[in-house]
Amino acid sequence: MAGKTPPKEEIDDSSAPLIEHLAELRTRIIWSLVAFIIAMVLCYTVWNPIYNFLTQPICAALEDRGQECGLILLKLQEGFFVAIRISLLGGFALSFPIIGYQMWRFVAPGLYRNEKQAFLPFLVASPVMFFVGAAFAFYIILPMAYDFFLAFQQGPLLLPDDPAAGATQPATPMAAIVFQGSVEEYLSLTTKFIMAFGLSFQLPVLLTLMGKAGLVSAEGLAGVRRYAVLAILVLAAIATPPDVISQVVLFTVVYGLYEISIQLVRRIEKKREAELRAQGLWVEDEQ
Incomplete structure (x- = not known):
């Protein structure tokens, strides 16, 4: 037996917005x-x-x-x-x-209008900070890192089939160590550096946005500083090749960004407090 068709007014319209x-x-x-x-x-x-x-x-x-x-x-x-x-x-x-x-x-x-006004600057700042981090890695970190890696070469820095290789033989024979890099290996390493620093420079954007939403506070970020240092050390060890220079530089940069984030969140909190005081809505926290 066929079931009754529900009246039109009883049909759930909640699926329409979902489909849209x-x-x-x-x-x-x-x-x-x-x-x-x-x-x-x-x-x-x-x-x-x-x-x-x-x-x-x-x-x-x-x-x-x-x-x-x-x-x-x-x-x-x-x-x-x-x-x-x-x-x-x-x-x-x-x-x-x-x-x-x-x-x-x-x-x-x-989003509400005030939410759009609050979120839009972060949408613009995110790609800008990524490209700043990528440029920092490409123009500053990579030359330092590759200079460090190439320092482990020894002997004649020419390939054996180079005509000039015979004229540069040292007086004391030694096993030459000469760089012969793979295109894919180099591109992978370079990309890893660029992505690591580009994503690391997102830290102020992320923490400031969370501070704007009230998810984190400057006091809370300062209180977990020691854990943040540990997390940054782990990040530096994972995201960079195993040379001390790259890891120290990445740690220094990310930790500096973390401290900048604390100051930005503190500035947001002061601005929010001033606005609430002007509206007479500010309530002092009980000690």
């Missing part, structure tokens, strides 16, 4: 994917100049030692996968503003 949200999310994801694919294809067409740019730190370190800048392909398909990796990374970096805008268009309708 899912449709909106689908639209934003499609736009983001289209932007990423277009940017990736563009980067693939110019992957050689991007690769040449990324090899500047190692080339400068090698030239300072009188060595030619050259990386090798250890596998037949390695060059292709290097081009793909460069295209993926470059495509994401190039399309990130559009992806961030699509995320904002999806989230913004559910």
Whole structure:
């Protein structure tokens, strides 16, 4: 026996907003994917100049030692996968503003005006701080790190098949240690440095946003400073290669950002307190 159709007024309309949200999310994801694919294809067409740019730190370190800048392909398909990796990374970096805008268009309708005004600066600051961290790693940290790594070479710093190698033989025979870097290995190491510092520079943005939302306080962040130091040490050990210089620099930078975050959260708290006092809504905490 067929069941009765419920009256129209009894049908649950709560599914309609959900379907609309899912449709909106689908639209934003499609736009983001289209932007990423277009940017990736563009980067693939110019992957050689991007690769040449990324090899500047190692080339400068090698030239300072009188060595030619050259990386090798250890596998037949390695060059292709290097081009793909460069295209993926470059495509994401190039399309990130559009992806961030699509995320904002999806989230913004559910926010109040004051919430939009509070959240929008952080949406702008996040990519800016990432690129600042990436630039810091590329122009300051990488030259220092590669200079440190290349210092472990010894003997004639020329490859055996180089015509000039025979003229530079030392008086005392020794086993030469000469850098012959893989393209994929170098790109992986460089990317790791850039991502580690780019993400580390998100710390002030994240903690300040949490302070704005009332999730953390300056007093609370200062109270867990010792645990933060331990966490930063672990991060420095995991995110960087096992050389002391890179780990110390990353620890120093991230810890400095943590202290800056405390001051930014404290400034937000003072501003919030001043506004509440002006409205007569401030209540002193009981000691």
